[in-house]
Structures are given as structure tokens and as C-alpha cells.
Amino acid sequence: EAQVTQNPRYLITVTGKKLTVTCSQNMNHEYMSWYRQDPGLGLRQIYYSMNVEVTDKGDVPEGYKVSRKEKRNFPLILESPSPNQTSLYFCASSPRDRVHTQYFGPGTRLTVL
Amino acid sequence: SQQGEEDPQALSIQEGENATMNCSYKTSINNLQWYRQNSGRGLVHLILIRSNEREKHSGRLRVTLDTSKKSSSLLITASRAADTASYFCATDRGSYIPTFGRGTSLIVHP
Numbered sequence: 001e002a003q004v005t006q007n008p009r010y011l012i013t014v015t016g017k018k019l020t021v022t023c024s025q026n027m028n029h030e031y032m033s034w035y036r037q038d039p040g041l042g043l044r045q046i047y048y049s050m051n052v053e054v055t056d057k058g059d060v061p062e063g064y065k066v067s068r069k070e071k072r073n074f075p076l077i078l079e080s081p082s083p084n085q086t087s088l089y090f091c092a093s094s095p096r097d098r099v100h101t102q103y104f105g106p107g108t109r110l111t112v113l
Numbered sequence: 114s115q116q117g118e119e120d121p122q123a124l125s126i127q128e129g130e131n132a133t134m135n136c137s138y139k140t141s142i143n144n145l146q147w148y149r150q151n152s153g154r155g156l157v158h159l160i161l162i163r164s165n166e167r168e169k170h171s172g173r174l175r176v177t178l179d180t181s182k183k184s185s186s187l188l189i190t191a192s193r194a195a196d197t198a199s200y201f202c203a204t205d206r207g208s209y210i211p212t213f214g215r216g217t218s219l220i221v222h223p
Contacts, residue, residue, distance in 0.1 A: 031209065033209075035213075042213040042215040042216060043156070043201070044213070045211065048209050059210060059212075088153075090155055092156075099209060100144050100161060100205055100211065101146070101158050101161060102158060102211075103158070104155030104156040105155050106154060107153065107154065109153075
């Protein structure tokens, strides 16, 4: 089944404790991206990647890192999480020829205490 | 920066009725898309309309785009309880950074 998977789905952590949210897609898509969704603000893009080893900042990249060492994986790293990063995070992927038709993962609900 | 803004914020209708929601944006765009999100889940892509198109259909969905008014509408005909969800528009200007609106919450009562 074609899908985007994220792990973990739920995470409660404390300020400053480094964490990684994994994202994997099995559709051989070139484009991958991360979003955060906050009440009243809609989705905002954090980072995106056009292909392996190619990443770029979205609208709200501060406090986040990403890497794209393999085509299928695009992990989101929070080196020192803070409470204002409490949010619902979504990973998405799309093929190069239909980059704006994105397939979303199920989401990761992160709480930083 | 918020580009697309959906209207209304919430919509409650009876099964069988049509649902119309609107999206307005501020600057010129290349594409506009509509997504659906069931509560707490990932978004599902519904339809993409390009700036040189005026109307597109997909099943019970009809999307219009008026670039002179910088607005789009999504019409769901003969709504069903399963259409209950939040609906988002997303715009892009040819970059890889789409801008999503805050969404319209649709409730369809059986």
C-alpha cells in the first residue's frame, strides 16, 4: 500500500531533550516536506527536500533540522525542544512531476513540557 | 505568512444538501489546491486547479477559480455524513512552499 508513515505518533517530552520524528514513504517520491499544524494557524511548512541531499527552509524552520540521506526517509530533528514546539506535525511527499499533489502522513502529536 | 483564507470558518448542513466554502488569497498564484482533513488525521489531496483554469470537477466536487477576485470556491454536492471534515485551500506561486489557509470545518448531519 502506497503510504507515508511517521513515528512516533504521539510523544511527550521535556524541554531540551533531543528528539527525532521519522518519516518514510514507499512511493519513490522525490519531494518531501514537514509541516506543523497549530490551532487557528493552519499548516505551516518547516522544511522541504527536492531530492537526496537537497533540503531547504520553509516558512518556520527555526529550532528544527532535517536530513535526506535516502530518498524514502526524511527525519525531523529537534535538537533542543521548547514548549512552543508543542504541535501536530505532518510529513508529506509528492512526485517530481506533480510536486503540489502531496500525500500526507498520519501525523505526530508532540508535547514539550 | 497566511495566504489563503477560507470562509466560512464553520459550516453545518444536513445530509443531501450542498456545501460551499470559499478561499481568498492576497497575491498572484500558480496553483490552488483543496485538501480534506478528518479529525486529527493527515490531509488528503482533493483537487488542484491551475491559475489558467476556471473550473474543475471531480466526482461530487466542483472547484472554481476567479483570479481577478483572487478567490476560489469548493462545492460539495449531495453531501454525506462522511464528508464531515475540515477543508483547506493551499496556494503556491511556483515555489515549493505552499501556503495553507486556516480551514473550514464542515459538519454534515445524518
